[in-house]
Amino acid sequence: KDIWNEYIDKHPDANIDFSYVDFSGRREEGEPFDFSGYKFPKKGNVDFSDANFGKGDVNFWEAEFGKGDVNFNRAIFGEKEECSDCSSVGFTGATFGEGNISFLNTQLGQNATVFFDLATFGKGRVSFKDSEVVNGDISFRAVVFGEGKVGFSNAKFGNGRVDFSNAKFGNGRVDFTSAELGHREVIFDKAEFGDQGVCFCDVDFCKTNTDTINGEVTFEEVTFGKGAVDFEHAKFGKGTVSFDKSSFGDGDVNFKDAKFDEGDVKFNDVDFGEGSVKFNDVDFGEGNVDFSGADFGEGNVNFHGANFGEGSVNFSYVQFVKGIVSFHHAKFSKGIFFGAKFGEADVSFYGAEFGEGDVDFRLCEFKGNIDFRELKDINKLSSFSLRNSIFNKSLDMSDNSFNCIPDLTNTKLTNQVSLDRMNVNPPNTYKGGDGERLCRLKEISEDNKNYQQALGFHVMEMRAKRHKLHKWDRRFDCLFDTIATYGNSITSPMIYLLCTTLSFTYIYASMSIVEHAPAHWYDWIDRFLIGFLYSLSQVLPFVSAGRNSANDSLKQLFPCETIPTEVYYFSLFQGVLSFVLLFLIGLGFRNRFRL
Structure with missing residues (x-):
């Protein structure tokens, strides 16, 4: 190594060419092929394309590459030896210069662990396109990428663990299109991306995880730059998917047609930046979905046709600032929007489908128009509450048929509330607070000059409050109801x-x-x-x-x-x-x- 480094110091412009070299016969069995600490020319190119490193460990720890291009295209690394459970391929702490770095179609290891931890890349392009790790882990922890484009499109990173935690990407575009990232865990916690956008389109996360492997995907506390972030058509595995406390920049955020599986989906306290946010036609799988505390910024927010699956859905204390918010035809099992704040633009739940649980919009603030028309399957709802909410513009709940009694008590209504063709089917038994809720609906109907609807709510209100009357008063009340439906029948x-x-x-x-x-x-x-x-x-x-x-x-x-x-x-x-x-x-x- 010392002789090599001395030669490189004397020939900084030299090109190094190991292309097509078969290193498998040039080392003893059980011994690693070691380039750790080696220096490469400061200006020349380095070429390991189509090289075969054979069985066993390969080390480029703290290797120093110069300003020229570095090429490992189609190289074959680290097949494990028969005497070992696995091998390792190490670029830990390696320094790459300002040239382009290419691992195109490279087999980085088979039953091997691949390390790029703490490696530093220069200003050139970095490509791992079509590279592959078979049955092994790969780690890019705390790696620093330069200003060039970083590409992992179509990469296949085996059945192991993929770790990009604390990685720093420069201002170049980052592309993971159609990659298969880890079948055990995928970790991008505290990673930082640049301003030219990030693409995870068609990525398959944790493709083949089994019941014994949770297949978690975590992007917690990630900082995305000013560019667009795209997860369109991405597929996530059976484990938990978490973007908790991550921050998006000014670009659009796109999860259109993404598919989640059995695990929980978490976007707690996420800052979605200033761009538009698209979750339309997303399938959130069977787990719980949590957006509590998220801030959606000034762009439009689209959950059109999203399927929130069987778990609970939590949008508590979410802030929508200025953009239009659409949940058109979205499917919920349970919807919790407690304390959410909606901006000045319109909010639409037109045609949304709710399951058998509770729908909670208590303590919300709506500055724009809100549309709850033609909700589907709401006859299964246990409760629908807008209690203590503030409406600065119109509220439309037309064309609905509830088996529960919507709660609009203590709401602040500035503009007209439309309850046209809204039916509330009388329950078999009334619960505590039903009388108060019906009284509020009656008041709104009277304000709308819809006296027939108001009379209907009045009848139900009297029945709900009947239990408070004394014995004989209750009997006369029942008689009045039986004969004339409280003056509502001719x-x-x-x-x-x-x-x-x-x-x-x-x-x-x-x-x-x-x-x-x-x-x-x-x-x-x-x-x-x-x-x-x-x-x-x-x-x-x-x-x-x-x-x-x-x-x-x-x-x-x-x-x-x-x-x-x-x-x-x-x-x-x-x-x-x-x-x-x-x-x-x-x-x-x-x-x-x-x-």
Whole structure:
């Protein structure tokens, strides 16, 4: 090594060419092929393309490469020896110069661990395109990339662990398109990316992890630069995927059509920067999804068609600043937006689908228009709460049918709230607080001059509060509900009035027959018709013809005899009942045609 380094010092412009060299026969079995501490020309190029390093360890630890290009294209490293469980390929602490560095289509190891920890790359391009590690780990911890483009497209990094934690990428574009990154763990924690954008499109994370391997993917506390960040069509494995406390720059963030699996998905306290954010048509898998504390900046936010799977969805204390927020046709199982703040642009949940859980929008602030129209499968919801929220513009909840009672209590409503064609199906049993929620819905309907809807909510409110009444008050309340639906029905009291009239017709005719038996069968019919006329006169005593017909029909029912006292008792009782029922019919007409 010393002789080599001395020669390099004397010939700084020399080119080093080991291309197509087979090193496998140039070392003893069990001994590493060691370039650690070697110096390479400061200005010349270094070429190891198509070299074969054979079985065993290969070390370039703290090797120093000059300003020229470094080429390891199609080289074969570190197949493990029979006497060893695995081999290692080490570039730990290596220093690459300002030229282009290429590991194109390189086999970096088979059953080997590959280290680039603490390595430093210069200003040139760095390419690991189509490179491969078979059944081994690869580590780029704390590596420093220069200003050139960094490419890992189509790289395949085996069944092992991929670690880019604390890596620093320069201002060049970083491209991992269609790479297969680790089948055990992928770690980018505290990595820093430059300003020309990052692409993880079509990347397959943790492709073949099994039930015994969690396959976690972590991008925690990562700093993305000003460029766009693209994870479109990326596939994540069964383990947890975490972007907690990461920070995105001014560029767009794109997770369109990404697919997650069984693990939880975490974006806690993430700063999404100033660009637009796209999660449309994302499949979040079966785990919980957590965006709590995230800041979405000033760009548009799109979750159109996103499927949040079977787990809970948490957007608590999220901040949406200025951009349009769209959850069109998104699918939730449970949605928690507690304390979220939405910006001045519109927010839309049009056609969103909620599952069997709770939907929580308590303590939210909406500065723009909010759209909850035509929500799907909301008949399965346990609760839908907007309690204590602030709406600076319109709220639209039209065309929905709830089996739970939406909670709009203690909300601040500045503009009109649209509840057109919104139905709340009466529950089998009312819960505590239902009366308060229904009262608030009634108030909103009255403000909208939708009195029919307000009456419907009033009926449900009275039923919900019935349990608070005393025994007899509760019975009268039930009677009022049964006969007239709290003044909301016209048909029901009419039917009761007709039944009452016919019942008393039967009573009067029967008493007449007992006192004076008919001679012929048609006299029976005549007696009932006269009884009906008398009964009808008790229903309408305020009509002049009613008073005259009452006297005449009574004389025909009981001719030449003293009228039984019971007839007068029944007449008075019928008159009172008829008056009450007529009043309820009038109340129903008044409520039905109220302007």
